[in-house]
Amino acid sequence: MKIRADIVQMYRDIHSWVGILAGLFLFVAFYAGGISVFEAPLQNWLTKPVVLPAPVTVEQVPDLMQKAFAAYPEAQQEYTVVLSPTVSFPARLMWPVHAGQRHAGPVYMIAASLDAEGHLVTAKHKPSEVAHFIDELHENVGLPVFMPYSRWFMGIIALLYAVALVSGVIAFLPMLVKNIFALRLIQGAWKKWLDIHNLLGIFSLPFHIIIALSSVLFAYHGLIHNVQTIMFSAPTAFHDRHAPAGRMGHQAVAHSLTPSMPPSEIVQALQKQAPEFVPDVLNYTITDKAKQTLFVIGHDEHYMMRGPAGGLAELDPASGKILSAEYMPGLQSASFSILTTLFALHFGSFGGNAVKFGYLILGFAGAFLFYSGNRLWLISRYRKEQKNGATEPSKGTKFLTRITYGCIFGCISGISVLMSVALLTPYCESYLGVSLIYYAIFCMCLGVSFMVPDPLRIRMLGMCAAITTLAIPLIYICKYFVF
Incomplete structure (x- = not known):
């Protein structure tokens, strides 16, 4: 394809500058995002198991609820019946220590069970925060800031990301046929990094387009949701993807109320209406109008799902009838299915573990794409300075080199150390x-990147990232199989 040389150069410059401005943020987003595809399994893996009797059967839940509510009347305000217990949600019946509060991450809860004699046994429990922090790191593109500011900034980075994709494709088009499979690893650093960058970019382009568009959607989701509500008559409950299973953020008031139907009958009624939907938790809440609401959170592998953990539906606790299914896979309207598709394509919440592992690989490949882009930019900049007579990199080039290596290897090492600490100690609940x-x-x-001279910088930081990452499986093996 022929494009005027000046136009190609313009887009090449745009691609380079936009890439260097957003590349470091995008590296963190893709590296942490690839890991957070497995947020729920990772949380279960890093959470310290609670000491409780085995979960009761679903048919025994009414007896458990009766004894728990007699001992803890405040639990009736907001509680969760767990149909598929995990390490993070280890009991059939759980309720938050502080009801009526909205939380973005794991919640400090009380888990209840019955011993062999039928006596109530409770224990306080909070899942590890490490998996949630990695997901937040992905969303905040590495910045220690809070919503909504980080989300708006992430939206700006996503827009720059989209500009970099478009300009990169246009700049690469004239040499597409010649260089699409080129990989010159022994013909100089610049050609090596150029070929790696182009190869990764062109073959993962559809994935990057999806991530860029969906990231913009998430960044401005509040505004989009308001428009969606007006246009499509959204349901009364808005599902926040950050809310963990069993918490939808309703403000509760003290009120003595139990559901009219036992959980086992609720599950049976739901199966008749949506046979392929697999419920994981039943979340009961008393609203400020003294009315009990029931949200079922679950999954259906046959459909794309709105959130990383699945979808949800609102049910009538007295009859088990579905009241709202706009966020429920398989029963959504056409308009909401379109939005769900965008969400699912970002989270990889379809196709089971095969898709999730694919997203993990694509996430790491995307992170390396931005690393290679930064390396390529730095090499090109220094080459231009040498042509102008410089004998060493300028202060600006040195600064960008140091911050590039420091941020990239700091992100890898920081995440690896977090996982190691979580495996070694139970003190990652904060x-x-x-x-x-x-x-x-x-x-x-x-700091090491700024203090250590050039020949040693990448070796020291690369060794640190490698050692901390390899320490994770070694610690796990030693902890569970050796000692």
Whole structure:
């Protein structure tokens, strides 16, 4: 394809500058995002198991609820019946220690069960914050800021990302046929990184287009949701993807109320209406109007799902009839199915574990794409300076080199250290503590990058990232199979 040389050069410059501005943020987003595809399994893996009797059967839940509510009347305000117990949700009946509060991450809850004699046994439990922090790191593109500011900034980065994709494709088109399979690994650093960057970019382009568009959607989701509500008559409940299973953020008031139908009958009624939908939790809440609401969170592998953990539906707790299915896979309207498709394509919430592993690989490949782009930019910049008579990189080039290596290897090392600490100690239940560990490692790598001279910088930081990453399986093996 023939394009005027000046136009190609213009788009090449746009691609280079936009890439260097957004590349470091996108590296963190893709590296952490690839890992967060497995957020729920990772949370279960890093959470310390709670000491409780085995979960009762679903048919025994009414007896468990009666005894739990007699001992803890406040639990009736908001509680969860867990149909598929995990390490993070280890009991059939759980309720938050502080009801009526909206949380973005794992919640400090009380888990209840019955012992062999039928006596009530409870224990306080909170899942590890590490998996949730990695997902937040992905959404905040590495910045220690809070919503909604980080989300708006992420939207700007996503728009720059889209510009980089378009300009990169246009710049690459004239040499598409000649260089599409080129991989010159022994013909100089610039050609090596150029070929790696082009190869990764062109073959993962559809994935990157999907991620860029859906990221813009998430960044401005509040505005889009308001328009969606007006246009499509959205349901009364809005599902926040950050809310963990069993919490939808309703404000509760004290009221003595139990559901009219036992959980086992609720499940049977739901199966008649949606046979392929597999419920995971039943979330009961008393609203400020003294009315009990029931949300069922579950999954259906035959359809794309709105959130990473699945979809949800609102049911009538007295009859089990579905009241709202706009976020329920398989029963959505056409308009909501379109939005669900965009969400699912971003999260990889379809096709089971095969798709999730594919997203993990594509996430890491995307992170390496931005790393190779930064390397390519730095090499090109230094070559231009040498042509102008410079004997060493300028202060600007040195600064960009140091911050590139510090941020990239700091992100890898920080995440790896978090997982190792979570495996070694049970003290990763505090989001603040997890954040401090990560940013301490990140800042240390950044400091090393600025203090260590060029020949040693990449070796030291690369060795640090490799050692901390390899430490994760070694610690796991030693903890569970050796000691």
